[in-house]
Amino acid sequence: MHKPLLVPEFLDRARTHYGDSEAVVATTGERFTYNELGERADRFSAALQERGIEKGDRVAVLDPNTHYHLEAAYGSMQIGAVHTPLNYRLTPDDFAYILEDAGVDVVYADHAYAEKIEPIREEVPTETFITNDADAVDGEWEAFDAVLEDAGTEYDRPEMDEEEIITINYTSGTTGDPKGVCRTHRGETIHAYLTTTHQGISDDDVYLWTLPMFHVNGWGHIYAITGMGAKHVCTRGIDAEWIFETVREENVSYMCAAPTVLNMLIDYYGDNDIETSGANDVRIATAGSAPPEATIRTIEDEFGWYLKHVYGATETGPLIATSDAGRHFEADSDDRFAVKKRQGLGFLGTEIRVVDEDGEDVSQDDKSIGEVVVKGNQVMEKYWNKPEETEEAFSDRIEGYYHTGDLATVDEHGMIAIQDRKKDIIISGGENISSIELEDTLFDHPEVSDVAVIPSPSEKWGETPKAFVVPTSGDPDEPGISEDDLVAFTRENLASYKTVDRIEFVEELPTTATGKVQKYELREEEWEDEDQMVGQG
Incomplete structure (x- = not known):
């Protein structure tokens, strides 16, 4: 029997079986049940249709992790409109490109970010602009709650096909213009x-939106x-004190965090005598x-939390x-850190493979390096309006697999270990050096x-490793250790050709909204006086 996989059914199921249960703890202090969340999504659906939005039209959402984001997303998808979330760290020019590229018809923007949309309104095809606090922003914006109140709850849910595009997620654009990653109902559902x-x-999980x-x-x-x-426990931004407080007060049981957030939590924990958990x-x-072993040790042995390390990309x-493979390590043994x-x-x-330049699988010796390619139902359908980039992504080394651009080894169990991005492998005097290994050591x-x-x-050497270090002291002028001492530390712990030669202390590293370090910014600054890069793989 075949039943179409459609994303509005996630909210349908919650309303059917958990209608009176608390669904959302809002940043405003309000709390909504699934019946209430569903009604608000219905009203947004009705409001969109009143404004002429049809199946396949694009609705952009520019919002931190509030209940409005959930309502706008489901309200859009319930009428078959394409949910197009936007990275709130982007510039007005970035938003102009994305809104034009996707042909966005409606923008819902949180009041804190609407000012980035206002300057470009005349440049983009968007006609409807909605915010959660119209009085707090310049220009003519409709107020989200007033829109819901006026709309009513009746809307027409069109017939949908699981192979239709339902979301477009734009990549961070670290190597050029952002690309719209198109995902279908089926892909989103299977991934979920x-x-x-x-x-x-x-x-019974309580999920904190970090x-x-x-x-x-x-x-x-x-x-x-x-x-x-x-x-759902919603947020408008995070800091370590707030996270620990919320974990205790809301009895949070599950969250996600980039390594930089883990470091933030560890630093705060080290300076404060606190309880790290509530009732759950x-x-x-x-x-x-990859989180350093020292990070995993602190999270698990001192916080008492269980860490899961997962891997993927916007396109996948x-x-x-996942490294959460308990049969490959003893639960209480230090051996688990190397696996995790x-x-x-x-x-x-x-299906994940690690393949060489000829598309052949590398040996499972945990030494041979190849590119990670993947095939799965959760992988994207295509890039929006970019057929050539789509073709390249699925056919570079081997046909039919998405090429991640990550270089990895694979062990006897088939567990992969990323060594670097292709462009980030350091080739010094003909030797390949993993920046990840150096970072882990430091x-x-x-x-x-x-x-x-x-x-x-x-x-x-053509090129040599350089480390940008945020000192524990937080002050790059008084780092508490010398550059020479850190260089010596790497020489004590790594093969001689792998050691770092140069250190620069900095106050912070450039990161994306999800905490991923933007090495390309550091690289561009470091190589700005050179004619070309060396050893890009």
């Missing part, structure tokens, strides 16, 4: 099923948490870069792999709070 399974989501909802639909959690009837045990998922759902820092095993129904030093390693120009 996989996330529910591998992340162990259940109806990960941006705009980022690949919050790694699919706008669907998975909703469909399971669990509770806490598990936390991280991705973006995002989640395609790997990107791990493919999700159910997901993370073990107590005076290092955060670090990014990139290739730096070298007349002798």
Whole structure:
């Protein structure tokens, strides 16, 4: 029997089975049941149709992690409109490009970010502009709550096909203009099923939104948490004190965090005598870069939380792999750290391969390096209006697999370990050096709070590793350790050719909204006087 997989059914299920249960803890202090959340989504659906929005039209959402984001997303998808979340850290010019590229018909923008849309209104095809606080923004914006009140709850849900595009998520654009990643009802649904399974989501979970909802639909959690009837705890930005306080007060059981957020929590914990949990045990998922063993140890042994390391990309759902493989380590053994820092095993129904330049699988010796390619139902359909980029992404080394651009090794169990992005491998004197390995080593030093390693120009070697270090002191002028001492530390812990040669202390590293370090910014500055890059793989 075939039943279409459609994303509005996640909210449908929650309303049917958990209608009177608390669904959302809002940033405003309000609390909504699933019946109330569903009614507000219905009203947004009706309001969109009153404004001429039809199936296939694009509705953009520019919002931190508030209940408005959930309502706008489901309100759009219930009428078959394409949910197009926007990264709130972008500039007006970035938004102008995306709104034009996607042909966006409606923008809902949080009042704190509407000012980035206002200057470009005349440049984009968008005709309807809605915000959650019209009095707080310049220009003519409709007020979200007034729109809902006027709309009523009746709307027409069109017939939908699981192969139709329902979301467009734009990449961060670190190597050119952002690309719109098109995902279907089927792809989103299967990804949410996989996330529910591998992340162990259940109806009594309390999920804290420390990960941006705009980022690949919050790694699919706008669907998975909703469909399971669990509770969303919304945010308008995060800091360590607030996270710990909310975990205790709301009995949070599950959250996601980039390694930079983990570091923020660890730094705060080290300076304060606090309880790290409420009534529920806490598990936390991280991705973006492999967490150092010292980070995993602190999260698990001192916080008492359970860490899951997952892996993927915007184009892949995002989640395609996990190191949460308990049969490959003893629960209380230090051996688990080496396993948990790997990107791990493919999700159910997901085929992950590591292939060489000829498209042949590399040896499972954990030494041979190749590119990670993936095939799975959660992988994107295409890039919006970019057929050539789509073709390249699925055919570079081997036909029919999405090419991640990540270089990895694979062990005897098939667990992958990312060594670098192709463009970030450091080739010094003909030797390939993993920036991740260098970063992991430097993370073990107590005076290092955060670090990014990139290739730096070298007349002798072509390029040589350079580390940008955020000192634990927080002051790059008084880092508490010398550059020479850190260089010596890497020489004590790594093969001689892998050691870092140059150190620069900085106050902070450039990051995306999800906490991923933007190495390309560091690289561009480091190489601005050179004619070309060396050893880009």
